[in-house]
Amino acid sequence: MRQDGPKVGTFFALCLLAALLLSGCNQEETVHKNPQDAIRDGWALISISDFDRAEIAFTQAATSSAPGSRDALLARYGLANAYQHRRPAPRSTDALKLYGEISHEDKGGEIGAWSALAVARINHVALYAVGREVPPGSPTGTSALPSAVELDVIRTQYQRVIDAFPGTLAAEEAAICIGNLLIEQIEPTRVAAGIKFLREWIALNAKSSYLNNAYRAIAVGCDLLKDYKGQLAALLKASECRIDTDADRSSEFYRIAYVADALAGEPDVARSFYQRLVDNYPTNMRVFLCKRALKRLPAPPTVLLIKEGAR
């Protein structure tokens, strides 16, 4: 017991060391047999935001799959996603680089298209990052919004996706992005341009799965321009060509009914949609308002939502 001091010291040193070692070996490695499984696991891991292991999985898949094969592309696409989405510190530059490569290798192909879109998307979203240092001229602080110039750059990037990958889903999504990008600038001429763009696009792609999104965007645009008839029309179209028909649509119905009722002056449309809401969602809280409205119609609502007061 003479050497008490050092004993105590070493004891703690050891136990803490042990703890550290233990902490090292708490992540078991998973070895995958074929690339497909690795890729699936990778995405599963991304979805539980375990990005380290996701990267490992995708890298394994990339190495184990034949170069140039679809698997190889998917694997690297996954890897790029892992880079892009990791929190708290996304590896955006790596992601951009990898996406760029993929979009070059897979010319005109599906994955290439998504990668190209991802590039534009990353740059687009980056403009809305918190505490982004903003170029002079635009309002400062977290309330800063991207300037028209910056957004135009993004717009060309989206446009490139449309041109380089015709006929892909990604291209269609890119079009929607352009429409939204114009409308989200609030400034009337831009909004009008956005609406025009989308209407033309719809004319060309009447079959697209993105019609719903397109019309939703138009609706918002018309709302901003106080073109309530247009808004109503768009809303109606949007609800017609909705793909996930089994979703909860009570608020959608109500919005249509309300716009028709209070803003566009279409009592019949209003009545039908109030009624639809009451019939389809009897326990929804809005039923109360709908029934009040139904009693009142066709008389216009007493208190109009004073949009002028808003903007």
Next chain:
Amino acid sequence: MKGQNISLRQARYHLSIYLFLLPCALFIGMFAYYPAVNGIYHSFFQWNGGDVDRFHGAQSYSKLFLADTEFWLAFKNALILGIANIFKMAPSIVTAVCLHRVRNARLQFVYRVAFVVPMVIPILVTTYLWKAIYDPSNGALNTILQSTGLMKALVWISSSAAHLSENFDPLGFFSWLGALFRAGENPAWLGTPSLAMLALILRDFPWVGTFGVLVYLAVLQSIPRDIYEAAEVDGAGWLSKFRYIELPMILRQVRIMMILVIMGSINDAGLVMAMFGIEGGPGGVVQVPALFMYREAFQNQNLGYACAIGVVMFAVILICTKLNDWLVKPGD
């Protein structure tokens, strides 16, 4: 007294003594300093503890100093509490002195034993108890006040204070006092904004902290008996003995206790939270800085901001203790 100074040159003969630092250094370093330093580091970040960890310089601090007036108001409450707590140290001192003057050794021993036992009561229990005592309709306090007629006295004080306040009212003190107690009304100690702080201060009457008593007692023990005898020969009375013999002895402990008390009143959110809830009472009349910090950390998940608040609070405490050192000179 201290160990002698060791110069660097001599140090090599004593290097082994640094090993003694190892255990506590490991403990403190790992589990006390790392989190604390980590906190200071993160006070310059926008940090939610998880997936948001963004450096944004001293923004937290500037926001805290410029925008957050309520935080500084919380310090006002802490100040009131602190001052009150300092006065609340007196009973402990008195008790200690009385205990010290108990001549019979056995009896004194028994007393001291008795003083230690209540330390085991968990704070949760005392909180329940005091909430029950303060209950307006069935609480012990109001019952006592009513039955002893003290309530009438209080009401009288209030009303006369109200009268006074009409022509002379420093810091609105009298008007405050004037509004406290009304005839035929049970004061709601925890519910009335004007009473809440008072209730918080009155809590734990008679404010005899066991630890404090024992510490003072410890010092008093070391006063040689002959001094007292000498004093008695000079015909020193109860008070003068205290003034000239005992007080100077314990002054240093008083100072230490004072520091602890000040720290407590700034750092402790638990008591207020338990008595008044997270918002710090009606109108937030009793919210203390620590409460503010707690809310930022665990309600608003602004951990970075909370860390900044922590740093500021620490700075304030540091200043207070320095002031204290400088105001209250050690007795010896």
Next chain:
Amino acid sequence: MKPVESRPTGFWRRISERFNSQRNANGNGAPADDGQRRVNRIAVALVAGTFLWSLSHVLLRQRIDETAHPVLSLAHWQLEPGIRTGMETMARRYNAMRRSRGLPEVIFKQYPISEKAYGQWVTTQLIGGTAPDLIEMGIGLPAATWVNYRGRYFVPLTQEIMRPNPYNAGTPLENVPWKETFLDGLGNPISELQEYYDIGLSAFGQRIFFNQALLKKLTAKLASEGKIPAALDEPPGDLRAFLKLCDQIMELKDERGRNYMSLAGSKYQMGFMVKQIIDPLTMELLDKVDLNHSADASSEETFFAARMGRLKFSDPQVLRIAAIWKEIAKRFQPGWNGLDRNDAVQLFVRQQCLFFATGSWDASTLKVQAESSETPFPVGIAKFPVISPNDPEWGEFGWGPTYEKPATAFPFGIPSQSNNRELALDFLRFITTRENNQILNDEIEWIPVIKGAEPKPLLRAFQPTFEGMYRGWNLELGSRTKTFTDQIEPLMEIGEDDKGRSFTILDWAEHMDTEWVDAAARDFEKRDEDERDGLQTKNALAAVLRAKMLLAAPENRDFHTRHYFGYASVPLEANKNIALWQAWLRETAPAKKGAQP
């Protein structure tokens, strides 16, 4: 430590001499040295003994090995025994089902966490990435914080709840979307996120509980004095009449000469009064607040409406509501807002007060306490009084009852960090079949939430109202606003401030118009940042769905495609929402500084 004798070396003797002499110096009243050491020996032995005992106890405690079976852990703040056992029953049934299907049994771990610490607990676990697989949501943190957590840490279940619950196969609910098997179709998605995250396991409703015997007695007394026509069996349903009765009761004295109290009051109770009576009166405000025509006032919309000056708390319309608010507060006993739930229960059980506003979760426990009190009494349950359309001054608010959204009770969410989310989801599906939900709630004595399941007789009184008013504002944008309202409302309710000066409704309105808006601006800053950070998360989720679509085998590809398009619009429109907010912010920037984030 070593006894002194055993070390007779040179320096030690000197030490022990010094030691003793020093001790004798100030040893007054101190016990003798050997006695000292005896005590020490016993103490040491004792400590060592207990230490070894507990150590062995801890080490030898055998623990189920968790490697063999999947583990499902769930956390909630329901400490009452009924709930724990109820959940255990569910676990047993689930495992039985799995056995019958030849699946490995699941080890269940239940973490009942005290309400006091729940918020902190959840926060730390989510941040630390150690959250259990199922978390009960909604308490211990401001609602806005829970919204933020949902978006940040939880899995949106919107897609899942639209598909039928497989465990309903062979029941009338077969092929009904899971969502629609709930009493109220799970209500609306979280308005800020437009996604569903919670699966409620029980239906809650709030009612006014009352002491039947006492009501009869007191009203009889009043009737004999001719103050009211006849004795009552239950409280009047009209608000004005109800308040009048409260006043009359508060004038009566009990045998001990104390005035009776009408409504048992505490912060907790006031919450229900505001939620059930006051908030619905604000419905007309929707016209000013509901900027996106969703008929649902989100906290952001309220903030903007207030900044735009469309919603002014000093408007006569709002002041009239606040007046009613204060009228109700007056019926609580003095000092109510310093009390918490338990004090109110005490008043009710001691029969000092007549009415007790609380929720269905209390029904059984309150009944038990009433019957076990020294003079047992029957507990009645009545709906909250409503304003009648032809009320002299409040007639404008007389639109009938309050909408009740029952299925949001006892809600569980699945953290995205959980490693077996599928299992968690499967378990949720399992316990929300009509049969299981019935069994679970019967054991807890709560109200089942699945269509067709029957509540216990006592709980029949809680049949929810599906058509009624609901609130037209949402004053809780984040912890700043919550704290502010929690601080300011009591002042208005009891009508005095920290200096004892009177604090009127107008004062309240004034504070709300200025300081609430400032606080909201601070909270909004955070909402905006969350929204911007959320862009990343939304894109990530979309990417995952897209990947499912890319990887899907041809046969179920279009299913995954639908799945993707169900969500695609969310990230696409997200930055538009941010832009819109900012546009509004700029347009509505008030002249005074400070409010501008």
Next chain:
Amino acid sequence: MKHGTVVGVLLFAFFPLYMMLNISFKSNAQYYSNSVGVTLPLHTENWGRAWQIVHEYLPNSLLVSISSTLLGVVGALCGAYFFARLRMPGARILWALLVILLMMPTISNLVPLFVLLKNLNLLNTLTALILVGAATMQALSIFILRDFVANIPNDLFEAAEIDGASHFQQFWNIVVPLSGPIAGTIAVNGFLQSWNEFMLGLVVIRDTDLWTVTIGLLRLDGEYLKEWGTLMAGYCISSIPVIILFVFTMRLFIRGMTEGAVKG
């Protein structure tokens, strides 16, 4: 007069203890009807019920508190020796750091600590509570111990050095035996601390069979049906070990207090 004061104060000090004990024998009905006075019949089954809940947690609490206290005291003693025995280079700064630690608000440190424990793989282990408990003891303990050690007459050490005793021998043969009492004080204080600690335990410990008594008692503290009797009984039971500890180390404790505190 002085007796009067002392006894009066003692009465107040014991009142909570009495209430705790008193309520622990009440049914809710009795508690509501008369909470202060003694009511018959005594509901001893409260204690039974409380014991049912507490007994499984008791070993955990004891293990944690005792071991953290022991580790803490050892660490603190060593530290105190370092600071008191000689003024080594750097000691001054280290001391300042130590004192500063006393003043740091700790609320926001919970999360970093939690993350640290996670990285150390100590989550859901009693070890975590033990280590952190020992660590939290250090600052104040060293603060008190240093003055005590510094007060051991220097010639003892000199004598030892003359006999060629190493620092460890000096520590082991002089400081340890002499500091019995004050060490006792520190020990009991530390024990109380880690015995009553619950927030960290609640956050760190997941499995209910590893809970400490304090956390276990929160479970009794249900919101909707509060069994006051059982709750208080639980608190009584949980404070019994501490009282026993006091009874046996009381002399240590009180003398320790005096010795240590003389120089604050």
